[in-house]
Amino acid sequence: MDRPRGRPREAVLDAERITDAAYAVLRREGARGLTMRAIAARLGVAPSAIYHHLPFRAAVLAAVQERFAAGLDTSGFGTLPLREALSRWAWSYLRRLREHPELVQVIVEVPLAQTPHTSLMYQRVIAGFAAAGWPEESIIASMSVLETYIFGAALDSPSPDDVYAPRSSAQEPLLARTYAAFAASVDDQGERPRDALFRLGVESILTGLYSVWGSGRGWATAQPPRGTGE
Amino acid sequence: MDRPRGRPREAVLDAERITDAAYAVLRREGARGLTMRAIAARLGVAPSAIYHHLPFRAAVLAAVQERFAAGLDTSGFGTLPLREALSRWAWSYLRRLREHPELVQVIVEVPLAQTPHTSLMYQRVIAGFAAAGWPEESIIASMSVLETYIFGAALDSPSPDDVYAPRSSAQEPLLARTYAAFAASVDDQGERPRDALFRLGVESILTGLYSVWGSGRGWATAQPPRGTGE
DNA sequence: ACCTGAACACCGTTCAAGT
DNA sequence: ACCTGAACACCGTTCAAGT
Numbered sequence A, B: 001m002d003r004p005r006g007r008p009r010e011a012v013l014d015a016e017r018i019t020d021a022a023y024a025v026l027r028r029e030g031a032r033g034l035t036m037r038a039i040a041a042r043l044g045v046a047p048s049a050i051y052h053h054l055p056f057r058a059a060v061l062a063a064v065q066e067r068f069a070a071g072l073d074t075s076g077f078g079t080l081p082l083r084e085a086l087s088r089w090a091w092s093y094l095r096r097l098r099e100h101p102e103l104v105q106v107i108v109e110v111p112l113a114q115t116p117h118t119s120l121m122y123q124r125v126i127a128g129f130a131a132a133g134w135p136e137e138s139i140i141a142s143m144s145v146l147e148t149y150i151f152g153a154a155l156d157s158p159s160p161d162d163v164y165a166p167r168s169s170a171q172e173p174l175l176a177r178t179y180a181a182f183a184a185s186v187d188d189q190g191e192r193p194r195d196a197l198f199r200l201g202v203e204s205i206l207t208g209l210y211s212v213w214g215s216g217r218g219w220a221t222a223q224p225p226r227g228t229g230e
Numbered sequence C, D: 001a002c003c004t005g006a007a008c009a010c011c012g013t014t015c016a017a018g019t
Helices: A015-029 A036-043 A047-052 A055-069 A083-097 A102-108 A116-131 A136-156 A172-190 A191-215 B015-029 B036-045 B058-069 B081-099 B102-109 B118-132 B136-156 B173-187 B193-214
Strands: none
Touching: A015 A036, A015 A055, A036 A047, A036 A055, A055 A102, A055 A116, A083 A102, A083 A116, A083 A136, A083 A191, A102 A136, A116 A136, A116 B173, A136 B136, A136 B173, A136 B193, A172 A191, A172 B118, A172 B136, A191 B136, A191 B193, B015 B036, B015 B058, B036 B058, B036 B136, B058 B102, B058 B118, B081 B102, B081 B118, B081 B136, B081 B193, B102 B136, B118 B136, B136 B193, B173 B193
């Protein structure tokens, strides 16, 4: 800002410091506030200075997302039974996305890429499947199904807990009744609805995957609903 | 454009026509090109004219998304066995999101709201569960788990088919081997990887849900992995 | 009430000018 | 090579002025 006009004797920026600033801005201002100008302001630098280190905004987002992937909990793989390790991984994944729902939009904009930390994370998960004896052709697909569900669950994070709550019970009695029954049974256990849903989702998926691959039928199990038009 | 300055004798716009234009712009230009100015240009109108009918851009997106929900295939509920009806609904959901991946970002920005068509769609799905005799407290949750997975799958739509493909097989032999095994087994059936994944996901989830609720254990089935740190 | 046109307060990105 | 500062081509939204 009050820096002289030419090149500084020592570099003020690098990709690391830009990522730090971006992460801080993201936490403070949300995804919409994560602008090049805001990052620059936090670094005490002109916006254009960032472009000497990262070529465009998407590269900044990718760096943020790479840092996110590094923080996921893969400690269960190799130390716990696979099913519990997967569950722990899934919950840590969701928890981190929920702490910073802004990250979801970032990841949607810049899908998880082939960055070192991300690759390392996948490798650990895959090693967990392999060590548990899963057939090689089932591993990538099973991991992907679970991860896909986690992303979907994270999408709901910014929205309120009662998206399915009907607005007028008079007009939609069935929706009202089933919603009330759901809410009551969740409340009985003192669990938040979205946690109950995620728990059901993860456990259903794991149960389903174990059933599909454990039955020996594998890819043949799941037949698409073709033949019944549109 | 070449309209005189005052109020026209007959209204030029309404919410319907704005939604038409927005949908057209979305198809042609993608989510990033869906600007108020582009919509206005398509309507031959000043950007500010839109604000007389819809209060902000998010309202335009909500209208687009409402139209999307109206097009989903719920024809299976009441005519097919539940499992096939759910599968048909899921595939039509995904297919429509894939045709217009831009819609995913719109729906992420403006989560599916309590609009008439959306509510109607949910009611039909719920009625399908109810008619099949599912316990009332299981219906909303089961529908939600499936829908969450669909959204997650739709998120992947804009990205290439080979996100998990390793870049260097030398450094990551396990990743490379499992990916090759997955690709080969999918290729054997002449199926696209993302279709195979979605099929596995939907079938695993349905299998899992039937197992959880069919076993009579219900909410008690799925216990979270508490007690194990982090 | 419903349109235009100008304006406000923003964006991401580029680039000449400086050291 | 690495910074500043000005500029370009955009945004969403507001609002006085017109009929």
